Each structure stands twice: as C-alpha cells, then as structure tokens.
Amino acid sequence: MRTSFLSAEDLSADASDQSEQIVRVLGWQARVCAPQATLAQLRSLVPQPAADRVAGAPALTIAVTPDAPMGFRVIVSGQPENWRVAEDELPLLLTNLITTAALEGLAADYLLFHAGALAWRDQGLLLPAASGSGKTTLVGALLAASWRVGSDEVGAIERHSGRLVAFPRSLNVKAGGRAALAHLFPELAAAVPWPLGAEQIWPLRPAGNAWLTSAVPVRHIVFPKYTPGERSTLHPLTRAEALAHLLPLEFNAQQLGGAGIDECIQLVRDAACYRLTIGDLADAVTLLQRLGEGRE
Amino acid sequence: MMLATAAPVLRRVGARPGRPRVCAAVSAHPLDDELILYDERTGEAHLLNHTGAFVWRLCDGSRTVGQVARLAAANFGIPHRQALADVRELVAMLNDANLIFVR
Numbered sequence: 001m002r003t004s005f006l007s008a009e010d011l012s013a014d015a016s017d018q019s020e021q022i023v024r025v026l027g028w029q030a031r032v033c034a035p036q037a038t039l040a041q042l043r044s045l046v047p048q049p050a051a052d053r054v055a056g057a058p059a060l061t062i063a064v065t066p067d068a069p070m071g072f073r074v075i076v077s078g079q080p081e082n083w084r085v086a087e088d089e090l091p092l093l094l095t096n097l098i099t100t101a102a103l104e105g106l107a108a109d110y111l112l113f114h115a116g117a118l119a120w121r122d123q124g125l126l127l128p129a130a131s132g133s134g135k136t137t138l139v140g141a142l143l144a145a146s147w148r149v150g151s152d153e154v155g156a157i158e159r160h161s162g163r164l165v166a167f168p169r170s171l172n173v174k175a176g177g178r179a180a181l182a183h184l185f186p187e188l189a190a191a192v193p194w195p196l197g198a199e200q201i202w203p204l205r206p207a208g209n210a211w212l213t214s215a216v217p218v219r220h221i222v223f224p225k226y227t228p229g230e231r232s233t234l235h236p237l238t239r240a241e242a243l244a245h246l247l248p249l250e251f252n253a254q255q256l257g258g259a260g261i262d263e264c265i266q267l268v269r270d271a272a273c274y275r276l277t278i279g280d281l282a283d284a285v286t287l288l289q290r291l292g293e294g295r296e
Numbered sequence: 297m298m299l300a301t302a303a304p305v306l307r308r309v310g311a312r313p314g315r316p317r318v319c320a321a322v323s324a325h326p327l328d329d330e331l332i333l334y335d336e337r338t339g340e341a342h343l344l345n346h347t348g349a350f351v352w353r354l355c356d357g358s359r360t361v362g363q364v365a366r367l368a369a370a371n372f373g374i375p376h377r378q379a380l381a382d383v384r385e386l387v388a389m390l391n392d393a394n395l396i397f398v399r
Contacts (some may be wrong), residue, residue, distance in 0.1 A: 238330065240327040240343055244341045247339075250339075254336055258323060
C-alpha cells in the first residue's frame, strides 16, 4: 500500500481553543487533546497520512491542559504520573510520548530497530546505531542528496513481508548535527531550538514528498559511527557480525523472542552489511550513494 | 561483543574442575559458520567463531573443562595442552559474561 504525508506547509494553526487530534503511526493511533497551536506543531513533527486508513479506538489518550504558572499539564491515559511543562517543551514531549507508546503498540507486527531508515530507488537502507553515533546527521545529509526518508530514529520492518516502512516524525537535529547540516538546510541556521530535557533540538521536517511512501526491501544494513578525525570508510561485515550488532539495537527483541531473532537472521541474510566510519560527512554520503547505486 | 576475539584472559574457571553449562536465558543461533548468543535478560548479543561454537555446544553440564578440551583437541587437531588453555580461557569469558555457569 502506498501512502503520502502532509507537509508542514499543508497545515495551519488556529491558536485559539482546545481541540482534538488523532495521531497515527503506522497501524497505531493516539488521541491528543491540546490547544490547537500545539496540535499544529505536533502534526508538523509527526507527519500524518493524507488518507485515513486506520479504524478502531485509539490505544492512548493524551490530555494537555493549562496549568499556571508552569504552563501546561500533560496527562497520559493509564499512567499515574503526569508532566508539568512550559509551552515550548510541549511539542517534543508529546512527540516522544507518542513514539514510545507507538513502539510498544506496534511491537507485535514490526521489527523495530534503533536505526535510521532510508531508501534509494526502492532499495531500503537501514542504519542501526546507538544514540550519539551520527544517525540523524547522516539521515539529514542523505535527505539532502534526494534519498527517501523513513526515520532518523526508528527502523520499522513489517514482520509479514520483511520490508522497510516509514516511521515518520521530524528529524531531531542536535547542535553538532545542526553545524554539519546548516549548509544543506539553511532553515536550520535560522531556526530557534526547542528544549527536550537538557538538550536543544532543531526539528528538521522533510517535505511531504521526501518520505518513504511504500514498503521496500532492505538491501543494505550499515552500522554508522561518527569518528572525528578519521577517514570515512565502509567495511563489509559478516552476516553473523551484523546480527550480533543488530540484535541489541532491536527495541522489541525481548518481546518477540526466538521468532523475532529468526526474522532478524533472515534480514541480514537478504542484505549486504557494512560498518561505516563517518569522518567527513560528504565522503560518507558518497560511499552510501555508491552503495545505493550498486557501484560499491 | 565478540567473545572469541576478546583480549582479557581469566583463569577463575580453569582453577577448578567444574562442568560448564549454558544458561537457560541464552539462546544460540547459528549463522554461516558462526554462532550468535542472545541473552534475553540483558538484550545483549555475543558472537562466537566456529571454534567457540564447537566448545559452546559441548557445555551441557555433563563434561568437565578437561573433557571439553580433549574433544576440541581431537576435532581441530591441536595439542591437548593448547586446547585446554583455549577452552579454559573461553569458558572463563563466557562465565564472566553470565552466559554459562560452572557447577
């Protein structure tokens, strides 16, 4: 099934009243009750399918209500704790709450990896790596090179088909990534950062037509690691090495047990696997571009 | 973690004649001629080369380290003394990673 995503430009914000929004992530959905301006920001961070294709009750309800003097209180259904946050903290907090809940809700139907995900000419590329490895920066650079984006954070593989699909949300660019990507995305240089805990985030919103809109086979699994001062290189991995690196980066490995591991084995059997040392970002993109075009 | 090529050498297990046995929470998955060990308690994965995989399969609680080493020596055509040192080292590392226990 093909789908498409609305871009931020398609959305308009009416900053007046409290409103309600169904937020869909693959086959999972949440209901969010919040000020309309917050919902508009949320839609820009979690692009929504242009066509409704999910029925049934939302798995989660999030209510955002004014709470002077801090700003807002966030209450999540089924959870005893709530959050009191300032207005500028709301969008990324909501995005993270939705992402975390969606990962749990989708765990039975998808292999979910801590990974960047992209496609070049309907050939999927998975970039599994822990936080701080340079995934978001690399995904941003590949986006600028016209790759289709699935995610900078969650690689979602349909269990029934073994194919990669988009887990759409804005790219959470941090300060280092912003410096590296500013020449590719001038809007990052001018943007005001949003707080997320102790960090500052510059959301990078791919255009509606930049998203991966259909399920694609995973042809390459590349484990990136940003290593300042090193030359950008691509080293082949054995499939067993790749699997040993991949399993700890699977969000739902423990839930899926042996069946999930067997599906991961099939994934690495069907893909060519590499370790990517990222020194110079442009060189790393060139290496992946050659890989995508079958010239590596 | 690549156990078969890890550097530290531990002698704790080799100092006593225990019988190594794999932990129930660890599943083993062959891929090509290597073996991936997945620890469901921690979510960590470990990689054994084909030599390590041979030793792993013998760690069923019925054999001492010495007996495992004799079988490894015969299988790979190496001196028993060398096999014993290698098996002790590997078993110690697996034990240290809580992938096997020695009773």
